[in-house]
Amino acid sequence: MSHHRVEARNLHFSYPDGQAAIQDISFTILHGEAVGIIGANGAGKSTLLMLLMGILFPDSGEIIVGDTRLTPKTLPMIRERLGMVFQDPDDQLFMTTVRDDVAFGPRNYHLDEQEVASRVREALAQVGILHLRDRAPFKLSGGEKRAAAIATVLSMKPDILIMDEPTSSLDPKSRRMVMELLKSFEHTKIITSHDLDMVLETCQRFLVIKEGSVAADGPAGEILKNPQLLHSCGLEMPLSLQKCPICGDQTKNFKSG
Amino acid sequence: MHMADALISPAVGGTMLAVTAGLAAYSAKKITNEMDEKKIPLMGVMGAFVFASQMINFTIPATGSSGHLGGGLLLAILLGPYAGFLTMTSILLIQALFFADGGLLAYGCNVFNLGFCSCFVSYPFIYRWFTRQGLTSRKILWGATASGIVGLQLGAFSVVAETLASGKTELPFSTFVLLMQPIHLGIGLVEGLVTAAIVTYVWRARPEILEKAAIGGALGDRSIKKFLTGLAIGVVLIGGALSWFASTSPDGLEWSMERTAGTTEIEATDGIHQLFADLQSRTAFMPDYGFKAPAGASSEEAISEETASSWPAVDAGTSAAGLVGGSLTLVLAALIGYLVSLSKKKGSKAAA
Amino acid sequence: MKDSLRDIRLLDDLARRQNPINKLHPLVKLLTTIIYLAVVVSFGRYEISALLPLIFYPVVVFALAELAPGRILRRIAWVMPLVIGIGIFNPVFDHQTVTIMNSTISKGWLSFISLVIKCVLTVAAGILLVATTGMEKLGAAMRIIGVPKIMVLQLLLTYRYILLLGDELARMLRAYSLRAPGHRGIKLAAWGSFAGSLLLRSFDRAQRVYAAMCLRGFKGDYNTGDDAKVGVRDLQFLIGWVAFFLITRSYNLPFLLGSFLTGVIGQ
Numbered sequence: 115m116s117h118h119r120v121e122a123r124n125l126h127f128s129y130p131d132g133q134a135a136i137q138d139i140s141f142t143i144l145h146g147e148a149v150g151i152i153g154a155n156g157a158g159k160s161t162l163l164m165l166l167m168g169i170l171f172p173d174s175g176e177i178i179v180g181d182t183r184l185t186p187k188t189l190p191m192i193r194e195r196l197g198m199v200f201q202d203p204d205d206q207l208f209m210t211t212v213r214d215d216v217a218f219g220p221r222n223y224h225l226d227e228q229e230v231a232s233r234v235r236e237a238l239a240q241v242g243i244l245h246l247r248d249r250a251p252f253k254l255s256g257g258e259k260r261a262a263a264i265a266t267v268l269s270m271k272p273d274i275l276i277m278d279e280p281t282s283s284l285d286p287k288s289r290r291m292v293m294e295l296l297k298s299f300e301h302t303k304i305i306t307s308h309d310l311d312m313v314l315e316t317c318q319r320f321l322v323i324k325e326g327s328v329a330a331d332g333p334a335g336e337i338l339k340n341p342q343l344l345h346s347c348g349l350e351m352p353l354s355l356q357k358c359p360i361c362g363d364q365t366k367n368f369k370s371g
Numbered sequence: 372m373h374m375a376d377a378l379i380s381p382a383v384g385g386t387m388l389a390v391t392a393g394l395a396a397y398s399a400k401k402i403t404n405e406m407d408e409k410k411i412p413l414m415g416v417m418g419a420f421v422f423a424s425q426m427i428n429f430t431i432p433a434t435g436s437s438g439h440l441g442g443g444l445l446l447a448i449l450l451g452p453y454a455g456f457l458t459m460t461s462i463l464l465i466q467a468l469f470f471a472d473g474g475l476l477a478y479g480c481n482v483f484n485l486g487f488c489s490c491f492v493s494y495p496f497i498y499r500w501f502t503r504q505g506l507t508s509r510k511i512l513w514g515a516t517a518s519g520i521v522g523l524q525l526g527a528f529s530v531v532a533e534t535l536a537s538g539k540t541e542l543p544f545s546t547f548v549l550l551m552q553p554i555h556l557g558i559g560l561v562e563g564l565v566t567a568a569i570v571t572y573v574w575r576a577r578p579e580i581l582e583k584a585a586i587g588g589a590l591g592d593r594s595i596k597k598f599l600t601g602l603a604i605g606v607v608l609i610g611g612a613l614s615w616f617a618s619t620s621p622d623g624l625e626w627s628m629e630r631t632a633g634t635t636e637i638e639a640t641d642g643i644h645q646l647f648a649d650l651q652s653r654t655a656f657m658p659d660y661g662f663k664a665p666a667g668a669s670s671e672e673a674i675s676e677e678t679a680s681s682w683p684a685v686d687a688g689t690s691a692a693g694l695v696g697g698s699l700t701l702v703l704a705a706l707i708g709y710l711v712s713l714s715k716k717k718g719s720k721a722a723a
Numbered sequence: 724m725k726d727s728l729r730d731i732r733l734l735d736d737l738a739r740r741q742n743p744i745n746k747l748h749p750l751v752k753l754l755t756t757i758i759y760l761a762v763v764v765s766f767g768r769y770e771i772s773a774l775l776p777l778i779f780y781p782v783v784v785f786a787l788a789e790l791a792p793g794r795i796l797r798r799i800a801w802v803m804p805l806v807i808g809i810g811i812f813n814p815v816f817d818h819q820t821v822t823i824m825n826s827t828i829s830k831g832w833l834s835f836i837s838l839v840i841k842c843v844l845t846v847a848a849g850i851l852l853v854a855t856t857g858m859e860k861l862g863a864a865m866r867i868i869g870v871p872k873i874m875v876l877q878l879l880l881t882y883r884y885i886l887l888l889g890d891e892l893a894r895m896l897r898a899y900s901l902r903a904p905g906h907r908g909i910k911l912a913a914w915g916s917f918a919g920s921l922l923l924r925s926f927d928r929a930q931r932v933y934a935a936m937c938l939r940g941f942k943g944d945y946n947t948g949d950d951a952k953v954g955v956r957d958l959q960f961l962i963g964w965v966a967f968f969l970i971t972r973s974y975n976l977p978f979l980l981g982s983f984l985t986g987v988i989g990q
């Protein structure tokens with residue numbers, strides 16, 4: 115099953131204004147793995163995802179998806195297999211109705227209208243907003259927009275799901291909904307977040323980014339047990355692992371997975 | 372400054388639509404040839420930006436009045452003339468459709484007045500001249516101000532020409548011009564200043580955007596310059612000539628012409644008048660009939676002419692008929708509208 | 724400003740409802756509208772009575788599309804000043820007179836009234852088109868009549884971004900007015916950086932949205948899915964109305980009607 119593998123080799127990237135956002139990042143993500151990319155604001159998480167999707171091209175280094183190297187030529191093929199949910203759902207919703215937005219991807223791959231319709235229904239049902247299908251995206255609340263944005267990606271049935279801060283600015287219920295959704299998605303997942311509780315629940319492996327480089331890479335449990343590491347990377351231990359100041363001293367047990 | 376549909380004739384509207392379509396097709400080709408694909412969303416966003424910025428009124432110092440941005444010049448500077456022009460066509464279409472700000476028929480006129488004049492005349496010839504040796508904020512200021520003024524003067528003049536050529540106003544040419552140009556001097560000045568303010572800001576914050584636009588513009592190309600100069604001069608000449616004809620030919624105007632300053636060459640226009648009327652009856656459907664006896668002989672209107680001439684031109688009887696019939700028509704229209712919506716409300720399928 | 728945004732959204736909603744007019748093929752509606760506009764403005768400058776039957780088109784279509792007249796009237800009122808401003812000079816400069824039913828009227832006023840009627844009709848027809856069709860479908864119709872892809876794409880993108888930027892702008896304006904109480908507009912000095920920063924943000928957003936589109940397989944064509952063919956009903960609509968327009972254009976219908984009623988025709 116090597117075709118769902120994502121590999122980065124010695125990536126370097128600087129923005130046109132000289133900001134070196136990614137410096138020598140390498141990692142391999144295997145089929146079915148759920149990886150949380152964590153790091154402080156400005157660490158380079160979003161930039162890294164854009165490199166993976168081929169929205170930006172690295173100054174040096176390479177990205178390999180399955181057995182294919184990512185180049186402008188292989189881009190369409192690779193993008194068909196990766197689905198990315200953006201940090202800001204407004205960037206992702208540009209049609210006049212939720213239905214059209216979710217259908218946008220499948221239609222671009224020229225599926226027949228029946229197949230498109232059934233995919234749209236499926237994707238919307240999966241994120242629980244089937245009732246919003248005829249609404250205009252700009253009229254949805256933040257959480258509904260997020261759900262719609264996720265549906266736009268799900269309708270394309272990607273092999274690998276990439277999400278940039280999927281739970282930021284969501285209320286607890288919507289956040290829970292997104293988390294359940296992520297857990298139910300059994301393919302390869304790459305998720306960035308500051309919400310360590312969420313990442314902890316959805317990912318087994320953590321990749322910690324600090325100032326454009328990998329500061330740590332390993333099983334969630336190990337990394338979260340290292341407060342110094344987290345602190346130096348501008349992060350805090352997840353609440354679920356902290357001692358609860360109100361209800362006593364019991365430390366919750368860590369479950370992996 | 373947007374022309375409304377009611378102010379133009381089909382002939383003028385059609386001509387300007389054709390001119391606009393030609394220019395747009397040319398620009399689209401230019402862009403597809405030399406554009407990196409990233410410019411497409413940029414054009415969309417820039418169009419929306421101009422739109423949004425028109426909603427921010429700014430106060431003009433010392434006057435207490437307020438103004439807003441037209442946008443053509445800004446688009447040309449930030450996107451290059453071709454992409455800028457195309458973006459302008461979108462903005463104006465949306466304004467026409469959603470805000471009735473300039474109509475569909477007048478669309479060509481509006482694109483020409485507001486888009487062409489700034490993107491293809493004042494930007495390449497004035498702004499680029501001021502900034503030919505690199506950018507400084509002073510050069511941006513002067514270049515944008517001068518281009519803003521010139522662009523709007525041209526635009527205002529086109530409005531005059533188009534309105535008069537359509538024969539919808541009795542305003543004499545000279546009065547109209549004297550009315551429009553000074554107003555647009557002020558508007559142009561503001562346009563220039565505001566454009567300069569934004570361009571300077573962008574240039575300080577992200578100089579690479581302006582550099583890219585300048586390259587994409589490719590106006591160093593001599594042939595285009597010549598083509599555009601020729602086109603511009605041609606249109607201005609034709610526009611001027613048309614408005615001259617129009618101001619001399621329609622019936623009421625001889626009277627006013629005698630009273631205004633430039634009455635000199637009225638005799639010369641008689642032949643032209645005839646020619647123009649012939650041309651009109653042959654090419655367009657803009658005959659004057661109704662209260663007045665039909666002027667030009669046109670085959671399509673033969674029937675109506677017969678009926679019209681079988682009636683005495685204007686007498687109390689026929690006018691009464693017109694009034695009665697007219698009122699009835701309106702009552703009937705209201706009734707039908709009411710009935711249809713009534714039947715819709717009842718959910719009957721009569722309408723469908 | 725908020726009004727304009729609300730209007731756009733409203734028209735957008737209207738266009739998405741289901742009714743016989745909205746269901747018509749966009750191309751048919753576009754063509755009918757353009758022909759209608761051309762016919763309206765082609766009437767002579769003193770024409771009033773012959774023009775009146777053309778009001779049937781907007782009235783009937785508005786009723787069929789179940790639109791509320793209030794908003795449309797407001798839009799018409801909004802455009803009026805320009806037309807009135809230019810048309811008001813007609814009575815000033817045109818002093819010829821006609822006698823109607825024993826009263827003498829200046830032809831200038833006739834042409835002024837005619838102009839105002841034309842303005843009402845054309846504006847109504849234009850709004851009608853968007854309110855029953857919507858921007859995406861109009862874009863599709865434009866593609867069919869041969870407008871280049873890049874232009875239609877650009878148009879649709881502009882349209883989409885307007886709402887986005889409008890919201891962003893509204894937020895910025897709110898922030899500005901909180902810190903500059905009592906100002907009505909924005910000072911020209913601050914305008915540049917105010918608008919400039921909005922612009923730069925928009926630039927970046929443009930890149931991201933475009934990236935999002937490409938990620939979902941976008942190659943330059945908006946596929947709206949329902950590329951329906953022009954059907955019998957569409958043709959009926961087009962031919963029926965165009966025939967009506969042309970008849971109205973060739974015969975002064977109210978005049979005939981009035982003549983018939985007042986017995987002049989029997990002479």
Ligand SMILES: Nc1ncnc2c1ncn2[C@@H]1O[C@H](COP(=O)(O)OP(=O)(O)OP(=O)(O)O)[C@@H](O)[C@H]1O
Nearest residue numbers: 129130131133135154155156157158159160161162
């Ligand atoms: N368009 C850009 N031009 C220049 N620099 C940029 C651009 N986008 C991001 N950067 C810089 O690159 C670095 C990494 O940014 P990135 O958006 O990847 O961070 P992030 O980890 O996603 O942060 P956040 O958690 O806030 O989303 C930051 O220092 C940022 O300032």
Ligand SMILES: [Mg+2]
Nearest residue numbers: 159160201278
């Ligand atoms: Mg980020």
